[in-house]
Amino acid sequence: MDQFLEFFIENAGIIAALPLWTFLIIIFGQNLGVYDNKKITVWLTCASTFIGFLWALFIFLWTLGAEEPFTKNIAWINAGNIQLSFGWLLDNLAAVMLLVVTSVSLLIQIYSHGYMNKDEGYHRFFSYLNLFNFSMLGLVLSSNLFQIYIFWELVGLSSYLLIGFWYRRPSAAHAATKAFIINRIGDCGLLIGIISFLFFSLNWWAASGDVYLSFTSLQPAAEYVLTSAGPIVYFLIATAIFLGPMAKSAQFPLHTWLPDAMEGPTPISALIHAATMVAAGVFLIARAYPVFEASSCVMTTIAWIGGITAFITATIALTQYDLKKTLAYSTCSQLGFMVMAMGAGAFAAGLFHLVTHAYFKAMLFLCSGTVIHGLNDQQDMRFMGGLRKHMPVVAYTYLIGCLAISGILLSGFWSKEEIFSGLYAGNNVSLLSLGLIVAFMTAFYMFRTYFLTFEGQYKGHTHPHNSPKVMTVPLILLAIPSALLGIMLSGKFFLPSFDKYIIAGKESFIHLEHNENLLLPVISILIALSGVLTAAFFFWDGFKEKRESVKITADNVIKSAKPIYALTTNLWYIDKFYYAFIDKVFLPICNFISRFDKYIIDGLVNLTATKIRFEGWVLRQFQTGQIQTYLAIMFAGLIGLVLIFVLLQLLLI
């Protein structure tokens, strides 16, 4: 058995290579006209992901018995004192992420076969999906910080391609460019951070003989950097590295690309912009945890950025009418939760929430995709309603998702509760109360979408049509982990514990004692329930008479709280501020420099030329070749000299 597992460990790179091969097969197969059958594409894709999933399972089995993480590296660049490598690092964290990515991917690929079937870019879509899988799995397997940077940019590329999948639509093209550029800001920070980290620890790496920037030795290296660079510089370095996760995991103030990214096909929103890629930021924080942990200022910054993001985006989600946008803001908010947990030292809780969130959020997005598909691309919830009768499977799975994300007994409850108890144990009262407020809002806006979409009367115009099995089966399959994964990994009732598994071998991390008293879970459930009830009061038809009798309807509330409502519907003016900054400050600066270049710098060059030409012209006047001119000048000169001579004589006398 051991040797059998050994094979999978030694060749783990194949998990990432399989989708790359599939990508190449589809690209060349399509462009060289080898085949044109959609079945081939989808089977190849699903097979490669399924093999990856099995492979990940074996790796997971191996990690249960392994004591040390496994690494394997291949040199990539060797020049001077720089040595950069590619490789893979297998430990518990990698195994979990591999399982999550491959399983969600597989289900979404099956779903996409139904969703994209009528689209002319079917093969293109699947080739991009494979490219994404390659980059994401490469990122998860990365053995060092530098390699993670490479795949970091590649997942960004796949996201760019997929957001801009319908590139004829100006809004999609715009969203894709925006996503890439905002992510570039994060990448730039990450690159500066990595290079400066490497610079300060160069001697350490050279002495250790380990692969440069390897995750396994990051902790002593971080301590070395802290002592050699000093706390202030270290804070800057770690914050620069954190810029990467901030952009990728859509944290305030770089979160604005994620809601726009919903311009892509819905399976992409589910896979990339909810379950996997955006979680890569949290994954990087987990991977490079020793770097952040070494400085408490950095940790506090991270926690607060996460908390602020969770709060701001939750308030925005309250008032959105676009179903996908609401889910997108909810994703931002949940990512904020994870980042906050990471920053507060609740390492395992953050990752636990990442895992559960991946399943239920992917499912929620797929549900919304089915709804949108069934209503012929209607995304506005004001034109939905009563869909439970038309698509019961979707409605019930969506309800499971809502319960899960709101934290009512299903998976989200267990992971969120852990985050809360982590914050409580760390005495972060302010963050804890922020988290509880956000939990209330989460329950409210999720059930608001549920009531508006699936309950009440249908308010749209097109006839809702049901979806094929290929789209509903993945929903049902995703509903299982969404409902049960939380309790199954909670470590309660003699069930296995996710925390113990993920912390194993990292005892040195800040380990927050798990809070065993029942007060916190009860409070969090009560808060979630009150959120649900509030949503029901405003949006469920069962309470219609009641709310009209006390005259507290959604419209009245909006009227009475106009400034706040305006703030959230305008997305806190963050995007507006950015666009104003670009239009009023950045582009004018560029134009000014451009004009400076054209008129001043080039002007000086041309002025020099003109000056020389003028001098030439002046001299040319004396070189006309006409004997009359020469004689006239000679005569004038002679007279001039005589005059001077005479004048001098007169003056001297």
Next chain:
Amino acid sequence: MSFLSLTLLIFLPLAGALIIYGPWFPQNEVKIRRFAKGFAGFIFVYSLLFLAFFNPTEKGFQFTETLTFPDGSPWIEPLGVNFSLAVDGISIILVVLTTFLVLLGLIASKFSITKRHKFYYSMIFVLQTAILGVFTAKDLFLFILFWEIELIPMYFLISVWGTGKKEYSAMKFVLYTFTGSIFMLASILAVVYYNYIQTGIWTFDLNTYTYMKAFTYPTLFGILTFLGFFIAFAVKLPVVPFHTWLPDAHVDAPTPVSMLLAGMLLKMGGYGMIRMNLQMMPEILKILSPLIVIFAVINIIYAALIAIAQKDLKKLVAYSSVSHMGIVLLGIGAMNIAGVSGAVFQMVAHGIISAGLFMIVGVIYLRTHTREIAELGGLGQNAPKIMYFSMIIALASLGLPLLIGFAAETLTFYGAFTSNVFNGFYILNQYIPLSIRLLTAIAIIGIIFAAIYILWMFHRVFWGNMFDKWEKFHDASPHEMVVLISLIFVIVVFGVYPAGLINIFAPTISSFMNLI
């Protein structure tokens, strides 16, 4: 290996030019082009043989070849001028880049050149001879000779086949470069004379001044000489504020000439800087490196900001060229192995990428007869192939990992960041604590601007709504495909496997950096 003669390599193109230009060659356009492509292909393959037989681990120059008169006396005996050619790890790469790009440029000439074919193709070959001469010269006199010869074909190539204010641009290019090279001539004479005073021998031999360098130059003399070289190469590279000839020349040159101009001519500046400023007088570069690095950072940021504001597609690409050449300058200023390797890598990467970008501009211009970005839009709808090829090249240009630009940029940034060349400097006895690390961090911000101008351009040209007038915009023709696919092949291969390229020149760089 006697069949590998550098003299033959650099004079083969000239022979090609004579064959085409002579009265014996038919006037038929197709035949001329076919012969030119075949001949350039042969030269490319021949140059590849040099690469194959090149021994990267050997220090110093290889394939050294000195032509003498039959009686054994050198070319210009009283001055110690030799006709001698050689290559090392850096120049062999640039030689192969040159022959490769000339071949692609000739293939790309099919539609953009519509008149005086004989003259055009012979001029391209003359240009190739001159550039190969610059890269292979092992004699300072020969170096400047080829450096100046290159101006003649370039002048004609821009002013005869160009568009717009072509005579103005061609003249500006020639005068600007020429003015710069006067300073280089002065510096070369100064260095040679200094050597004469020290050793009593007149020699222009490059090896004596670089690999076999026996003495350091006195500071003031060194700085003046250094600046003489620097000005010449700064014009060519180009370094802000000596760059204004470049957008004009690029915009008015025909597509293949723009490709060659960006792909090879700018590299002459970088090559010269590594040879003269770095290898010949490192002790002076060490003093002046704050100046060089500041110039580099200005180049990267300033040109990128201008590129964002451009409304003309070709100008945008031209300014992106300036910005990317700033990275070469940064690597040289870093003065360590990683930095200089990055600079050389960036020269190759930029040569390939910018040739690709100019090719794309040419492809679009051929179909639409406009370069105004605002006039274009949605071109990807009818031309998905062009769109995807452009996308790959554009992504390479903004430094996406696993494409060629990334390895170059990262290596340079890393080299510059880890360099200990200065932690601060004095201006008028005032200490300014601006370390190379801080300046490099500013330079890295340039990658954000690169993403902005490249992707915004790509978005406006290929995505979104299409104007009705571009209904008939047709996809890439076979010869365009050949050019673009060849470039993309190189972009991907060396992007995924940069060691394949680095291993050729890194030993050379480490050998002379260890001497410093």
